Amino acid sequence: METHLSMTLDQVITLMPRRCWSSLSTFFLVESLSRLLSSNWKPPQAAIIPNFHLPMRSFEVKNRTSTEDIKSLRLITALKTPYLPDGRFDLEAYDDLVNKQIENGVEGIIVGGTTGEGHLMSWDEHIMLIGHTVNCFGSKIKVVGNTGSNSTREAIHASEQGFAVGMHAALHINPYYGKTSLDGMISHFESVLSMGPTIIYNVPSRTGQDIPPHVIQTLAQSASLAGVKECVGNDRIKQYTADGIVVWSGNDDQCHDARWGYGATGVISVTGNLVPGLMRDIMFAGKNPTLNSKLLPLIDWLFQEPNPIGLNTALAQLGVVRPVFRLPYVPLPVEKRIEFVNLVKQIGREHFVGDKDVQVLDDDDFILVGRY
Numbered sequence: 001m002e003t004h005l006s007m008t009l010d011q012v013i014t015l016m017p018r019r020c021w022s023s024l025s026t027f028f029l030v031e032s033l034s035r036l037l038s039s040n041w042k043p044p045q046a047a048i049i050p051n052f053h054l055p056m057r058s059f060e061v062k063n064r065t066s067t068e069d070i071k072s073l074r075l076i077t078a079l080k081t082p083y084l085p086d087g088r089f090d091l092e093a094y095d096d097l098v099n100k101q102i103e104n105g106v107e108g109i110i111v112g113g114t115t116g117e118g119h120l121m122s123w124d125e126h127i128m129l130i131g132h133t134v135n136c137f138g139s140k141i142k143v144v145g146n147t148g149s150n151s152t153r154e155a156i157h158a159s160e161q162g163f164a165v166g167m168h169a170a171l172h173i174n175p176y177y178g179k180t181s182l183d184g185m186i187s188h189f190e191s192v193l194s195m196g197p198t199i200i201y202n203v204p205s206r207t208g209q210d211i212p213p214h215v216i217q218t219l220a221q222s223a224s225l226a227g228v229k230e231c232v233g234n235d236r237i238k239q240y241t242a243d244g245i246v247v248w249s250g251n252d253d254q255c256h257d258a259r260w261g262y263g264a265t266g267v268i269s270v271t272g273n274l275v276p277g278l279m280r281d282i283m284f285a286g287k288n289p290t291l292n293s294k295l296l297p298l299i300d301w302l303f304q305e306p307n308p309i310g311l312n313t314a315l316a317q318l319g320v321v322r323p324v325f326r327l328p329y330v331p332l333p334v335e336k337r338i339e340f341v342n343l344v345k346q347i348g349r350e351h352f353v354g355d356k357d358v359q360v361l362d363d364d365d366f367i368l369v370g371r372y
């Protein structure tokens with residue numbers, strides 16, 4: 001090997017067949033060998049950039065939104081995800097819904113939450129929708145991505161991706177169905193808290209397990225805990241606010257009293273999809289039991305079946321989304337659809353999103369999609 005490397009270029013050419021000397025490939029070979037055999041040639045060196053940083057990791061700051069920014073939000077809407085007839089996202093209708101929230105002074109939105117049917121999405125769909133929302137509206141409204149899961153591994157991965165595409169905060173639920181111990185619950189939340197501002201969501205009616213106050217008090221030691229979305233009731237909310245923990249009501253029918261009587265910072269609302277301006281009045285304009293009473297029949301109607309069945313039906317009848325349901329959700333029966341039209345007339349069509357006349361849809365108008 002040493003003998004071959006010490007050969008001169010002339011010797012190499014002499015050993016090659018004469019008919020190859022004029023070929024293009026020989027030219028490149030000779031050039032390469034010339035470089036290799038030259039005593040002055042050195043292999044190329046990678047450029048060294050001083051103070052170069054690798055891409056951000058999960059423990060680093062992902063965006064410019066601080067936990068304090070999230071703590072100050074008073075009205076957050078858990079946004080509906082509209083669909084095309086084949087079950088894919090209807091991004092045009094989605095963008096209109098977000099713009100209506102912004103125009104009416106809503107401060108934040110939950111993307112892919114229970115209301116947005118994140119549990120019916122693939123993670124690719126889920127992260128894409130968070131990224132789309134941030135890209136189009138992130139400078140005008142806070143984007144909270146629902147990246148919670150009953151699997152800690154999935155919650156970590158989804159949160160990394162969500163913060164990577166720019167969401168301002170994460171929403172995390174406690175592990176459901178495959179319930180864990182309280183110590184396991186704390187470990188689950190601690191695994192994701194370090195990634196960025198986080199809202200913990202307590203809704204025992206869906207998870208089958210309450211998050212007791214001592215768990216939240218333990219997690220409150222983390223600077224990343226923005227607060228709690230609490231659905232147990234206003235007495236629990238008062239307990240948290242007395243401890244200096246930020247809390248949002250997760251129950252639209254209790255949010256007025258939670259805000260003005262129990263110390264809640266605000267509400268994470270379903271009803272805000274329909275009447276964002278009125279929900280802003282309830283959260284911002286001081287005690288208003290008259291307005292609250294006016295909205296309670298609508299709120300009761302929305303939650304007579306598990307959310308988001310009522311909301312999906314209502315938005316379709318307002319003409320702001322296509323009447324498409326991803327199964328297992330199906331629309332409310334026609335008598336309930338008639339009740340909604342009457343509620344809109346009582347409250348005033350001008351307070352609701354969209355500009356079409358509200359109508360009673362027929363059963364045949366709805367599209368139910370099982371494969372998408």
